[in-house]
Amino acid sequence: MEGFIEDLKLGIYQTFILDNNYQYFVRGIGVTLLVTAFALLIGLALGVLVGIIRSAHDQQPEKKKGIVLRVLNGICKVYLTVIRGTPTLVQLLIMWFVIWASARSTDENMIRCAILSFGINSGAYVAEIIRSGIMSIDRGQMEAGRSLGLNYTATMRHVIIPQAFKNVLPALGNELITLLKETSVVTVIGLKDLTKGAMLIQSKTYQAFVPYIAIAVIYLALVLVLSWILGKVERRLRQSDLR
Numbered sequence: 001m002e003g004f005i006e007d008l009k010l011g012i013y014q015t016f017i018l019d020n021n022y023q024y025f026v027r028g029i030g031v032t033l034l035v036t037a038f039a040l041l042i043g044l045a046l047g048v049l050v051g052i053i054r055s056a057h058d059q060q061p062e063k064k065k066g067i068v069l070r071v072l073n074g075i076c077k078v079y080l081t082v083i084r085g086t087p088t089l090v091q092l093l094i095m096w097f098v099i100w101a102s103a104r105s106t107d108e109n110m111i112r113c114a115i116l117s118f119g120i121n122s123g124a125y126v127a128e129i130i131r132s133g134i135m136s137i138d139r140g141q142m143e144a145g146r147s148l149g150l151n152y153t154a155t156m157r158h159v160i161i162p163q164a165f166k167n168v169l170p171a172l173g174n175e176l177i178t179l180l181k182e183t184s185v186v187t188v189i190g191l192k193d194l195t196k197g198a199m200l201i202q203s204k205t206y207q208a209f210v211p212y213i214a215i216a217v218i219y220l221a222l223v224l225v226l227s228w229i230l231g232k233v234e235r236r237l238r239q240s241d242l243r
Helices: 002-020 022-059 067-085 088-099 107-136 139-147 152-189 194-205 209-242
Strands: none
Touching: 002 022, 002 194, 002 209, 022 067, 022 107, 022 152, 022 194, 022 209, 067 107, 088 107, 088 152, 107 152, 139 152, 152 194, 152 209, 194 209
16 A cells, blocks of 8 residues: 555556646646637537537428528538548548648647637537427427518527527537537547647656546546536526526
């Protein structure tokens, strides 16, 4: 037992104190949160757009579906099938080594590549979440908005989307947490995120236990903070519905 404690003390010293190795974790957290935040924004934008197109196609009678809506719906279905049918890691590898093949291997380029790759990936899942939220809203809400003189776009923006967003907020929160954890695969393109920081420390100190346990605890802490924030938002929205 004493030997384990001594090894643990040595591991903590080498992981955090020796050569200021803690800075790998600090920088890694920054990169992880940066990629997650901007990828989420891209995912939300894509997801809302695709979700609206898919729900509009599903809600329209067959005879009223124009050629434009059919084409857009077809493009969205291909996008969803390809993105949800292939692994996130494979998409990242294609994005960096194929699409960004001519780009220099700088941190800025790797961050942009990771944000775009994870944003496109997240958009496919957000789209289905948004679509399910829109489809859960009673059709009478759309009819009520149109009877008040609002066009389809205005009704979706002011009536349908706000209600759908409340319904799917837990699912969107789960997607955010999943996205945060999935960013750990950016190590394959060399981006120095939280996981890469632990790998670099291990390569320097030959200590694996403390660095990897440390990033597991950090990821867990980040997830707990996000869950707490999402819980506060959900309670605030429920209270607003009761007023």
